[in-house]
Amino acid sequence: MAEFWAAFAAAFDLIYGADDNLVGIVLLSLRVSLTAVLIAALIGLPLGALVGFLSFPGKKACVVVLNALMGLPPVVVGLLVYLALSRAGPLGVFGLLFTPMAMIIAQVILITPIIAALTRQVVEDLWGEYREQLTSLQCSTGQVVLTLLWDGRFSLLTAVFAGFGRASAEVGAVMIVGGNIDHVTRVMTTAIALEVSKGDLALALGLGIVLLTLSLGVNAIAYMLGEFARKRMGA
Amino acid sequence: MTKRNVPLQVKNLCFDARGIRLIKDVSFDLTAGSRLMVLGANGAGKSLLMRLCHGLLVPHSGTVQWGEGQEGKMIRQAMVFQRPVMLRRTALANIAYGLKCKGVARPLRRDIAFDFLSRVGLARLANHPARLLSFGEQQRLALARAWAMEPDVLFMDEPTASLDPSGTHAIEEITRLIAQEGTTLMMSTHDLGQAKRLGNDVLFLHRGRVLEQASAQDFFQQPKNDLAQAFVRGELLWWKKKKDLYPGGGIEQIPSDRI
Numbered sequence: 001m002a003e004f005w006a007a008f009a010a011a012f013d014l015i016y017g018a019d020d021n022l023v024g025i026v027l028l029s030l031r032v033s034l035t036a037v038l039i040a041a042l043i044g045l046p047l048g049a050l051v052g053f054l055s056f057p058g059k060k061a062c063v064v065v066l067n068a069l070m071g072l073p074p075v076v077v078g079l080l081v082y083l084a085l086s087r088a089g090p091l092g093v094f095g096l097l098f099t100p101m102a103m104i105i106a107q108v109i110l111i112t113p114i115i116a117a118l119t120r121q122v123v124e125d126l127w128g129e130y131r132e133q134l135t136s137l138q139c140s141t142g143q144v145v146l147t148l149l150w151d152g153r154f155s156l157l158t159a160v161f162a163g164f165g166r167a168s169a170e171v172g173a174v175m176i177v178g179g180n181i182d183h184v185t186r187v188m189t190t191a192i193a194l195e196v197s198k199g200d201l202a203l204a205l206g207l208g209i210v211l212l213t214l215s216l217g218v219n220a221i222a223y224m225l226g227e228f229a230r231k232r233m234g235a
Numbered sequence: 236m237t238k239r240n241v242p243l244q245v246k247n248l249c250f251d252a253r254g255i256r257l258i259k260d261v262s263f264d265l266t267a268g269s270r271l272m273v274l275g276a277n278g279a280g281k282s283l284l285m286r287l288c289h290g291l292l293v294p295h296s297g298t299v300q301w302g303e304g305q306e307g308k309m310i311r312q313a314m315v316f317q318r319p320v321m322l323r324r325t326a327l328a329n330i331a332y333g334l335k336c337k338g339v340a341r342p343l344r345r346d347i348a349f350d351f352l353s354r355v356g357l358a359r360l361a362n363h364p365a366r367l368l369s370f371g372e373q374q375r376l377a378l379a380r381a382w383a384m385e386p387d388v389l390f391m392d393e394p395t396a397s398l399d400p401s402g403t404h405a406i407e408e409i410t411r412l413i414a415q416e417g418t419t420l421m422m423s424t425h426d427l428g429q430a431k432r433l434g435n436d437v438l439f440l441h442r443g444r445v446l447e448q449a450s451a452q453d454f455f456q457q458p459k460n461d462l463a464q465a466f467v468r469g470e471l472l473w474w475k476k477k478k479d480l481y482p483g484g485g486i487e488q489i490p491s492d493r494i
Contacts, residue, residue, distance in 0.1 A: 129320060130320060130322070132286075132291055132314075132316060132320065133316070133320035133322075135290075135291055136289065136291065136312075136313065136314045137313075137332075137333050137336040137337075137384070138336060139336045143335075143336060147322070147332075151322055151323040151324070229323075232364060233323045233324070233364045233366065233367075234321075234323070234364050234365075234366030234367040
């Protein structure tokens, strides 16, 4: 038990002392995850909005596929991205394997369906409410999509946060395509896995605390945004 | 402001849903400057007819033909719904949004929006979130948004259905102002008093059919159709026993020449 508390104490020391190794890993994690979320949002938001707003043959199948992709197994995504980026793969010439870019690509593939599927649901509900009014105002398709995205902004931010949560907590795919190389591709989750296997619980716990704080913070922001939207905009 | 000659011709309009014909062979003309009240009990097809005329629904057969507006321009239409749909933004921004859709330049939108907001008595709530307004205020805002589109024809689908007398009075006053500008109105209601106060023409619907079209004066003084007579007397058509309306049968068995 004493060892357990000692590990916690050491973890807090690392955080409090802003340990270089820990800070480096946290910053790289944030860089990779935030970039992935930004790219996934740029793809997922309009994609989800179009699927939610447009009527086309096969829409139901499209929705089912989109929802199913939310549960993509990270290791499978990691494997596919690995194959694509490996020297013999179709994208091997870019030399991206075992770089942060490879990790970003894997995370984008993992979280784009999450953002798109949640966006689709938000936009579809909003479109159901706005359809007659916006049609009556003779809005163009572009105006409709932008309006739905803007008016659903608080719910959509929650979708983006959900994507960030998945990206920052993901370990399987980034381990495969990043390789967990120290100071190059080592992020919080892969570092925790490594340090636990090495028996260095202090660093693992320190990173775990940062990860948990990040997760709590994101959820708190999402909750506060929802409350703000309800109180200030009646959303 | 003089409005254009805006005849709307509806010919043999039919609309089905799930295999049931809900609008049956409806034909009528909407003449420029008129205030047409679409009357009928719940389920008569008033809202459907408004949506078909406004272009929100596509008829299964028949035509909705619009004439030409001023200088050959397309006729502008707007619609106010029974339940106002407020965008998630301020009252002022809701009107400005309509102006944006209409193509009004950004620098002009705010002033125009504020002007229309003032006309409906909501200037003090300009920066208030629209969805947090009371139902009556939301309906006035919806009317202002439609008015700001400067429509030649304004459709109003039971805009006072959920309002108290003071809210109804406010909406009717605004409606009068809009009509005074020459806008043609087509408004559905089952409130006979309101139809008398606002309308100059009446279209009486029953179960998706037009049973009577007449001037408001003729309709309220001497309706020709016996169902219309019962309606004007304030009888509840849906609850009335078939044998009372039609001793020889029921509503379902009305001889075709009577409807």
